[in-house]
Amino acid sequence: MRFLRLRVPRAWKRRAASLPGGVLVLLGSLPPAAAVLALLLCAQSVERTTAVPLGRQAPVRAAAAHRASRPAIVPRSAWLDGRTGRTQPPPRYDDKVVAVFIHHTDSPNGYACADAPRIIRDLYAGQTGARAWDDIGYNFLVDRCGTIYEGRAGGAERAVIGAHTQGFNHRTAGIAALGTFTAGVAVPKAMTDSIAAVAAWKLGLAGVDPRARVRLVSSNGLSRYHAGSAASLPVVAGHDQGFMTSCPGAALTARLPEIRQTAARLQGRPPAGKR
Secondary structure: OOOOOOOOOHHHHHHHHHOHHHHHHHOOOOOHHHHHHHHHHHEEEHHHHHHHOOOOOOOOOOHHHHHHHOOOOOHHOOOOOOOOOOOOOOEEEEEOOOOEEEEEEEOOOOOHHHHHHHHHHHHHHHHHOOOOOOOOOOOOOEEOOOOEEEEEOOOOOOOOOOOOOOOOOOEEEEEOOOOOOOOOOOOHHHHHHHHHHHHHHHHHHOOOOOOEEEEEEEOOOOOOOOOOOEEEEOEEEEEEHHOOOOOHHHHHHHHHHHHHHHHHHHHOOOOOOOO
């Protein structure tokens, strides 16, 4: 049986050189006309594949349905004035936020909400003064009226590395409730709703369900976990779950399940049991 001899263009030959050896063996077993057609199809496939540089991954984007709206956030400039502010190093960043830690500031509860900027300024002065921190440790602070304040510098929308939960500051955000919420103390709903709103927004940017658990690795042996050891923690966790402390207080801790559920609802996730 005689086959028709076809001339293969040099460009096709060059493409064939990039094909796996097994493909060339299969091409050799086909009649020339079929082999040319197969060669063209395979070469086109290789071209599409190699158009994406090796070692680079497409960014993972959270589904739009699971992204919560950014809540209103009062900027640092509303509470940090020129007399209080200190020179500090540039902010440090992670790639994303996969968990949040909830705190209370252990300060008096009977404040007027208009005084919140002064209270945050005093917290900043204490942490950067006596404690010699480079900035306030919390990424966000929420007062009893539900007003959300930007804490640590670097941009509220970015994954700023804070100083809020020793051993677990990487890829997490610290949200502090202004006040002391030990057992028996009422926690205002406006406050918990705003904490949930911040958590839903920050976690939604990475597609993280506030009701889930996350694996975090301790970076400091003074935390509840030895340095380098992994811990499975709630995505929305109390400070005491990462560090030996009574923060955020028994009353606020008791509200964490509600905060998780509210945050999930704000992300557009179905109720538990209907997923």
